[in-house]
Amino acid sequence: MAHVSGFETLRSGPLASLQDAGRFGVRHLGITQGGAVDLHAWAWANWLVANPWGAPALEITFGGLQLKAMEDLYLAISGADLGAEIDGEPPPPWSAFMMRSGQVLEFKAPRSGLRAYLAVFGGFQAEPVLGSCSGVVREGLGGHDGQGRQLAVGDRLQVRREAIENTPCNRAVPEIEKLDYTGLAELEFVLGAQAGEFSGVSLFEFFNRQWEVDSRSDRMGIRLQGPALKCAISNMVSEGLALGAVQVPPDGQPIVLMNDRQTIGGYPRLGTLPPLACSRLAQCQPGSEVSFRPVSLERAHRDYIEFVRRFQ
Amino acid sequence: MHVSLRADTLCVHDDNEASVTVPGAIRAVLDDDVRWQTSRMNRSPRIENAGVGAWLVRLFDMIEEQNLPWVMALARECEQTFGVALIDLVPSYTTLLVQYDPLRMSPDQARGLLQQLVSALAVTDDGGDSPVRELPVWYDPSVGPELLVLAEGKGLSVTSLIELHTAPVYQVFALGFAPGFAFMGSVDPELRAPRLATPRKRVYPGSVAIAGSQTSAYPAASPGGWNLIGRTPTVLFDRNREQMSYFQVGDKVRMVSVSKDEFLRLGGDTTPQEADG
Numbered sequence: 001m002a003h004v005s006g007f008e009t010l011r012s013g014p015l016a017s018l019q020d021a022g023r024f025g026v027r028h029l030g031i032t033q034g035g036a037v038d039l040h041a042w043a044w045a046n047w048l049v050a051n052p053w054g055a056p057a058l059e060i061t062f063g064g065l066q067l068k069a070m071e072d073l074y075l076a077i078s079g080a081d082l083g084a085e086i087d088g089e090p091p092p093p094w095s096a097f098m099m100r101s102g103q104v105l106e107f108k109a110p111r112s113g114l115r116a117y118l119a120v121f122g123g124f125q126a127e128p129v130l131g132s133c134s135g136v137v138r139e140g141l142g143g144h145d146g147q148g149r150q151l152a153v154g155d156r157l158q159v160r161r162e163a164i165e166n167t168p169c170n171r172a173v174p175e176i177e178k179l180d181y182t183g184l185a186e187l188e189f190v191l192g193a194q195a196g197e198f199s200g201v202s203l204f205e206f207f208n209r210q211w212e213v214d215s216r217s218d219r220m221g222i223r224l225q226g227p228a229l230k231c232a233i234s235n236m237v238s239e240g241l242a243l244g245a246v247q248v249p250p251d252g253q254p255i256v257l258m259n260d261r262q263t264i265g266g267y268p269r270l271g272t273l274p275p276l277a278c279s280r281l282a283q284c285q286p287g288s289e290v291s292f293r294p295v296s297l298e299r300a301h302r303d304y305i306e307f308v309r310r311f312q
Numbered sequence: 313m314h315v316s317l318r319a320d321t322l323c324v325h326d327d328n329e330a331s332v333t334v335p336g337a338i339r340a341v342l343d344d345d346v347r348w349q350t351s352r353m354n355r356s357p358r359i360e361n362a363g364v365g366a367w368l369v370r371l372f373d374m375i376e377e378q379n380l381p382w383v384m385a386l387a388r389e390c391e392q393t394f395g396v397a398l399i400d401l402v403p404s405y406t407t408l409l410v411q412y413d414p415l416r417m418s419p420d421q422a423r424g425l426l427q428q429l430v431s432a433l434a435v436t437d438d439g440g441d442s443p444v445r446e447l448p449v450w451y452d453p454s455v456g457p458e459l460l461v462l463a464e465g466k467g468l469s470v471t472s473l474i475e476l477h478t479a480p481v482y483q484v485f486a487l488g489f490a491p492g493f494a495f496m497g498s499v500d501p502e503l504r505a506p507r508l509a510t511p512r513k514r515v516y517p518g519s520v521a522i523a524g525s526q527t528s529a530y531p532a533a534s535p536g537g538w539n540l541i542g543r544t545p546t547v548l549f550d551r552n553r554e555q556m557s558y559f560q561v562g563d564k565v566r567m568v569s570v571s572k573d574e575f576l577r578l579g580g581d582t583t584p585q586e587a588d589g
Binding site for chain 1: 491
């Protein structure tokens with residue numbers, strides 16, 4: 001049996017769970033996608049420690065988490081600035097570094113963004129459930145224990161042991177990729193087939209207003225507040241929902257469907273956020289503002305494959 | 313103010329890139345809509361933009377039992393034709409969401425493939441021969457608090473309510489809401505009932521329920537707003553089974569009323585669903 005080591009959880013916050021690229025091939029059974037809600041930060045964290053695309057990383061929402069290293073570990077933190085400290089000293093953001101056995105890593109509270117990603121050289125060891133390690137609390141699937149439970153005090157995070165005598169890599173994230181999540185988030189948006197059912201004024205407002213991120217937001221969906229959008233369709237037959245779909249319930253306040261969304265839904269949809277726009281939205285704190293910029297499907301497709309190919 | 317927008321009345325004043333992109337995208341949607349309006353008579357399907365890596369094929373515009381074999385036939389064709397480029401399929405009442413791997417296929421390629429599949433789509437098996445699965449249900453107010461409420465509201469005896477619920481052969485139109493949760497229809501018009509105004513925080517696993525013209529059973533404990541009328545002892549979702557979900561889209565199902573003893577013998581849990589749960 002391979003030796004395993006890793007972290008011990010000393011304190012747990014609102015939500016921390018292992019996430020990979022998501023769970024696929026099972027949507028027809030009603031099983032959600034899961035996976036890192038900020039694919040961008042997740043991918044860079046894994047890249048910094050030379051993990052392949054698809055490796056699970058720890059997604060830390062909001063903070064309040066304390067992890068003790070059970071041995072020397074080479075790791076990287078990306079995404080939100082959650083006031084991370086190692087024995088009182090802030091580790092370098094968007095960088096890989098060494099953490100010594102016995103040291104304590106703490107994520108306090110968000111200063112910029114909402115979700116940080118912790119990747120470790122060798123990768124977290126977890127049993128894939130239906131092809132993925134992504135933890136989905138609601139469905140009891142994946143995560144560090146295979147049961148979807150979020151990380152709790154006393155839980156161990158197992159890490160595959162690798163020879164780390166030689167620092168594995170000396171990688172640096174390009175400055176332009178180290179996103180600052182403060183200020184207005186300008187999100188790209190692909191108009192969908194039902195856009196023509198929305199009133200002209202609603203279409204105008206969608207693209208010309210700033211929308212406030214509602215506090216009733218989670219890994220399933222992110223609600224936005226603004227002028228009520230009017231749609232000619234009121235009652236719709238439920239149909240399959242893709243990542244980033246923007247659905248508009250009768251109250252006219254859009255909901256962007258994220259990784260843990262229900263697989264089908266019956267509200268009219270204005271369109272879809274491309275994956276990287278979802279990533280940026282996932283870092284928006286409640287009360288912050290977003291705006292939408294239309295982009296063609298072809299352009300969104302090109303941007304996405306260009307992004308993924310950097311890591312594969 | 314509600315301004316209706318038509319494809320021939322689009323005018324945008326601006327001097328940036330978006331001033332070209334927005335009208336272009338809206339125009340495409342509206343043009344597509346006009347084609348759909350004219351083609352709806354001959355039921356020509358429509359392939360709708362669902363974002364990066366996804367197309368939504370709209371085969372029908374209304375829920376009908378005879379839709380299902382067509383949706384499933386298209387799903388089978390997609391499995392064969394897309395091969396490794398296929399990521400996920402989500403069949404539902406009138407549509408099929410097709411998710412493909414953007415690294416292996418461009419949106420145009422995927423759409424072209426779907427167009428070919430749809431235009432050559434044929435249904436050889438109307439599902440008439442597929443076996444009917446029986447779902448044992450213990451109809452009792454302790455596990456189905458709305459049993460009496462519905463019976464009273466509809467002026468039915470509990471016995472005739474059970475007869476009406478067990479009579480039809482239901483079809484599984486879609487799986488969703490939770491793993492293994494089957495949307496089955498159609499419920500006898502006399503039994504149709506709207507969702508609860510306030511959903512319960514916790515519905516017991518196995519709870520058999522009605523919402524509108526649909527019926528289902530909750531595979532796991534979850535919040536839920538459907539009217540609970542009984543409970544099944546059958547395990548509806550188990551990830552360790554080869555067929556994880558007891559129900560698959562396209563299945564035919566009949567509810568079978570069982571006694572409390574039979575329910576217990578089949579492994580049922582009689583813990584009451586608190587009416588205010």
